[in-house]
Amino acid sequence: xxxxxxxxxxxxxRKDLQIFFSDRRAVIMSFAVPIAIASFxxxxxxxxSRTTEPAKISIIVVDQDQGTISKSITDxxxxxxxxxxxxxxxxxxxxxxxxxRTAAAIVIPTGFGDAAGLALFSRREKxxxxxxxxxxxxxxxxxxxxxxxxxxxxxxxKEMFAGPRGRQLVDETLxxxxxxxxxxxxxxxxxxxxxxxxxxxxxxxxxxxxxxGGGLTMPYTVREEPMTAGSNIAYxxxxxxxxxxxxxxxxFAMANLGIEVLLERxxxxxxxxxxxxxxxxxxxxxxxLSGTIVALMTLWVSFGFAMIVFGVRxxxxxxxxxxxxxxxxxxxxxxxxxxxxxxxxxxxxRGVTTFAILIMVMLGGxxxxxxxxxxxxxxxxxxxxxxxxxxxxxxMTWRGIGLSGAVGPVLALLGFAALFGTxxxxxxxxxxx
Numbered sequence: 001x002x003x004x005x006x007x008x009x010x011x012x013x014r015k016d017l018q019i020f021f022s023d024r025r026a027v028i029m030s031f032a033v034p035i036a037i038a039s040f041x042x043x044x045x046x047x048x049s050r051t052t053e054p055a056k057i058s059i060i061v062v063d064q065d066q067g068t069i070s071k072s073i074t075d076x077x078x079x080x081x082x083x084x085x086x087x088x089x090x091x092x093x094x095x096x097x098x099x100x101r102t103a104a105a106i107v108i109p110t111g112f113g114d115a116a117g118l119a120l121f122s123r124r125e126k127x128x129x130x131x132x133x134x135x136x137x138x139x140x141x142x143x144x145x146x147x148x149x150x151x152x153x154x155x156x157x158k159e160m161f162a163g164p165r166g167r168q169l170v171d172e173t174l175x176x177x178x179x180x181x182x183x184x185x186x187x188x189x190x191x192x193x194x195x196x197x198x199x200x201x202x203x204x205x206x207x208x209x210x211x212x213g214g215g216l217t218m219p220y221t222v223r224e225e226p227m228t229a230g231s232n233i234a235y236x237x238x239x240x241x242x243x244x245x246x247x248x249x250x251x252f253a254m255a256n257l258g259i260e261v262l263l264e265r266x267x268x269x270x271x272x273x274x275x276x277x278x279x280x281x282x283x284x285x286x287x288x289l290s291g292t293i294v295a296l297m298t299l300w301v302s303f304g305f306a307m308i309v310f311g312v313r314x315x316x317x318x319x320x321x322x323x324x325x326x327x328x329x330x331x332x333x334x335x336x337x338x339x340x341x342x343x344x345x346x347x348x349x350r351g352v353t354t355f356a357i358l359i360m361v362m363l364g365g366x367x368x369x370x371x372x373x374x375x376x377x378x379x380x381x382x383x384x385x386x387x388x389x390x391x392x393x394x395x396m397t398w399r400g401i402g403l404s405g406a407v408g409p410v411l412a413l414l415g416f417a418a419l420f421g422t423x424x425x426x427x428x429x430x431x432x433x
Contacts, residue, residue, distance in 0.1 A: 008278045012286030013293070020294055030253055030294075031301050038245035038302060041367075042238035042310065056084040057140050060093040060105040069113030072155035077106070082147060097132050103140040104133040106148060116156045118173055236398050238310040243393035244366025246302045247386045248357065250295045250332040255353040257291050258339030262346045265429070284337060284425055291333030292326075299325055316396040320406030324392035327413035331385050334420035341424040360384045365391075388412040 021027055061077060063070045078085045088096070093105035107130035115127035129152070133141040177191055265271075306312040314321050343349030361367065363377070364386025373381070381387045392409025395401040 005278060005282045009282050009286050009289065012283070013290040016287070016290035017293065020290075030249070030298055034242075034245045034249035034298065034302050035305050037249075038238070038242040038306070039310070041245060042241035042306075057082060057104075057144060058084045058086075058102040059144055060096060060102055061085055061087050062090050062093050062105060062107045063087065064090070064110045065108050065112045067113035069116060069155050069159050070108045072158065073108065073151050076151035076155060077148070080147060080151070082143065094132055097134055100134055100136070102134070103137045104131055104144050106131055106144075113156075113159070116152070117160050120156055120160055236310065236312055238306050239312045239397040240390070240394055242302055242306040242312065243390050243397070244361070244364070244386075246299045246393075247328060247332075247364070247389045248361040248366055249302075250299060250328060251335060251357045251361070251386070252354075253298060254291050254295055254332040254336030255339050255350075255357060256336075257287070257294075257333075258336035258343065258353070259346045259349055261287065261337075261340035262343050262349055265340075266346070280428075281425075284421075284428065287340075288330070288333045288337055288421065291336050292329045295329035295332045296325060299329060312397060314397055315400035316405060317401075317403040320401075320403045320410075321393070321396040323410045324389070324396055324406050324413070327410045327417070328389045328393075331389070331413045331417040331420070334417045334424065335385075337424040337428075338420040341427040341429070361386050363387065364389070385413060385416045388416075 059077070061074050063074055074085070074087065077083055086102075090107060093107070096102050097105050109128065109130065112127045112129065115125070119126045129148070131141070131145065131148075133144075174191065174195070180190075182190075303312065339349055339353050343353075363373075363381045363384050365381070366386055388409045392406055392413070395405035395409070399405070
């Protein structure tokens with residue numbers, strides 16, 4: 001029966017660590033690259049802090065109508081906190097959007113204001129607003145479309161209920177009710193409504209101090225409450241980015257360890273090791289343990305940098321954070337062993353492994369949030385280790401979940417480690433075929 005021999009095991013681990021630290025350039029790259037990339041992603045996805053102004057979407061407004069309503073729409077967009085608005089010609093707007101310098105351009109065509117006002121009370125043809133947009137920025141365009149609706153409705157209704165041009169359009173609509181293709185009872189209701197609007201105009205004209213009525217506005221406000229570790233704790237996007245990039249580079253580092261094992265096997269080193277009085281279990285355990293230690297150091301150095309420089313904090317359970325970290329490192333180490341067991345040559349293993357890691361990390365939500373995936377794919381991501389690793393580290397940092405939030409990720413990662421280790425032990429070839 002195979003068993004682990006402690007003295008040879010420690011000798012192998014010490015040897016692997018000495019080799020790792022002997023190449024200073026490789027050590028620096030192992031720590032510096034994940035820190036640099038995680039810092040970059042964190043700066044993008046961390047969102048605005050409490051002391052900085054949120055980023056605005058750049059849009060262009062082309063007002064070809066130059067009427068009261070179109071000017072009111074433009075003014076509303078310019079004062080909207082979500083937009084940075086510029087005005088220009090249609091040709092310049094199209095060129096700016098084409099070059100990717102702005103998300104969208106809103107074109108208000110000639111006659112839009114009058115046509116929109118008439119369509120508000122009748123079945124006349126609705127005028128068309130043109131939106132020229134950058135197809136690579138669809139999320140921003142959807143936001144522009146929704147906020148634009150609010151400002152158009154407010155501007156049109158304000159003019160129709162309180163403006164001089166709106167009064168003329170109401171009179172025009174009232175005079176044409178008889179010719180509209182609708183039942184008589186509907187015509188009567190429309191006459192009554194428009195008559196009430198005329199009376200409203202007359203009252204405002206007789207008593208200017210009575211108030212000039214505004215347009216239709218949003219009938220509610222929204223109170224936003226981000227759910228983080230506490231009411232006074234802001235979301236720190238660097239915590240998520242360092243989790244995602246940390247896991248990615250753990251897998252890359254341990255895959256490289258597996259490729260080094262393939263190189264050692266090509267040179268006949270593993271054949272010579274088998275001639276020594278050391279069991280196979282001890283040899284594989286030594287590689288796994290040394291890989292786990294290196295992976296754990298890499299992850300903790302990255303998070304240490306994030307804590308010092310970017311204020312990342314363990315808002316959940318420290319014990320849970322340690323547990324998830326160790327489970328992540330062990331999973332990555334056994335993944336490297338799996339690469340060594342299934343790889344035929346170092347060259348082919350490097351290409352296939354790089355592709356597999358990138359796919360796993362992408363599906364695990366390290367690059368982009370998983371909510372943008374289709375529903376079926378969101379469920380499928382549960383079968384990749386990085387999803388559990390990122391979720392576990394998030395839970396222990398900015399989410400502020402207690403020890404219970406670490407149990408599921410730790411068990412899942414240990415399960416992956418056991419699966420990878422079992423397959424590696426069963427398929428490992430000790431001699432070059």
